[in-house]
Amino acid sequence: MMENKYHIKVDGFEGPMDLLLHLIQRLEIDIHDIPVAEITDQYMNYIHRMAELELDVASEYLVMAATLLAIKSKVLLPNQSLEPEETEVEEDPREELVERLKEYQKYKSAAQTLREKETEDNEVYTRDPMEVGGETLEQEATVFDMVDALYRMFNKTPPSPEKDRETSVKREEMPIQLTMDRIMKEMDARTDGVPFEQLISVRSRTETVTTFLAMLELIKNHRITCVQNNHFEGLYVYKWEDNDER
Incomplete structure (x- = not known):
C-alpha cells in the first residue's frame, strides 16, 4: 500500500x-x-x-x-562569438x-x-512587540527563517543511526492534527513566547519534522505566529491574538 x-x-x-x-x-x-x-x-x-x-x-x-x-x-x-575588434556591449x-x-x-x-x-x-490587534533579552522582537519570521533554524538544530545534534532509521516511519503514525493540538496546549499554558527550538525539540528527527509541518499549518491558520529580531537570531513562537480574545 x-x-x-x-x-x-x-x-x-x-x-x-x-x-x-x-x-x-x-x-x-x-x-x-x-x-x-x-x-x-x-x-x-x-x-x-x-x-x-x-x-x-x-x-x-x-x-x-x-x-x-x-x-x-x-x-x-x-x-x-564576437570578434576582438567588435565593441558591441552584451x-x-x-x-x-x-x-x-x-x-x-x-x-x-x-x-x-x-x-x-x-x-x-x-480594529484587529495582534500581540504587542515582546522584549526578549532586552531586545524587542517584532519581525515576523518567514518559512525560510524556520527552515534555517531547523537545519541549525539538526547540525548541532546529528541524529544517531537508530534515529535515522525512524525517518521511515509513516507520517500517519504521528497525525499532524494531534501534533497541532499538542502545540496549542503548550501555547495555552504559556503567557509569553516559546523558543522555537524548545517547541520543536522532540524525541526523533521524524517527530521534529512532523512538529515543523504542524507549526506551518498553525501559522497558515493564524493560530500561532513566529517572530525573529534579525537573521540567524533565535525564533520565538507566540499564540495568535485578536480583539475577540481580549
Missing part, C-alpha cells in the same frame, strides 16, 4: 521570489549586482532542504531554479531578474500597506 504522507504546499506561505529576496537580504547582497553563482547554489540548497522536509515544492520554484541555472551558465560562459543576463525582483518588492510593499490598512479598519 502506498505510504500516505502529509504535505504542506510551500506556496501557501512564500514563493520563489520571496526565497530570492530572503537570500539577498540574508547575504547582504546588492540587488543590482547579484552574484548569480552564489545565489543559485544557495537557492538549490533550499529546494533540497524543503524536499527533505517533505514540503510540497510548487512548480514555480523549479521554474525559477531553471532560470537561475540558465543565467549562471551565461555569466560563467560569456559569448565568444546585455547583462541578470537584468531581467533584477527588474522582476524590484517589481516584486514594490508589490509586496503595497500588499503589506493594504493589509495594515485592513487591520486598522477591522
Whole structure:
C-alpha cells in the first residue's frame, strides 16, 4: 500500500521570489549586482532542504531554479562569438531578474500597506512587540527563517543511526492534527513566547519534522505566529491574538 504522507504546499506561505529576496537580504547582497553563482547554489540548497522536509515544492520554484541555472551558465560562459575588434556591449543576463525582483518588492510593499490598512479598519490587534533579552522582537519570521533554524538544530545534534532509521516511519503514525493540538496546549499554558527550538525539540528527527509541518499549518491558520529580531537570531513562537480574545 502506498505510504500516505502529509504535505504542506510551500506556496501557501512564500514563493520563489520571496526565497530570492530572503537570500539577498540574508547575504547582504546588492540587488543590482547579484552574484548569480552564489545565489543559485544557495537557492538549490533550499529546494533540497524543503524536499527533505517533505514540503510540497510548487512548480514555480523549479521554474525559477531553471532560470537561475540558465543565467549562471551565461555569466560563467560569456559569448565568444564576437570578434576582438567588435565593441558591441552584451546585455547583462541578470537584468531581467533584477527588474522582476524590484517589481516584486514594490508589490509586496503595497500588499503589506493594504493589509495594515485592513487591520486598522477591522480594529484587529495582534500581540504587542515582546522584549526578549532586552531586545524587542517584532519581525515576523518567514518559512525560510524556520527552515534555517531547523537545519541549525539538526547540525548541532546529528541524529544517531537508530534515529535515522525512524525517518521511515509513516507520517500517519504521528497525525499532524494531534501534533497541532499538542502545540496549542503548550501555547495555552504559556503567557509569553516559546523558543522555537524548545517547541520543536522532540524525541526523533521524524517527530521534529512532523512538529515543523504542524507549526506551518498553525501559522497558515493564524493560530500561532513566529517572530525573529534579525537573521540567524533565535525564533520565538507566540499564540495568535485578536480583539475577540481580549
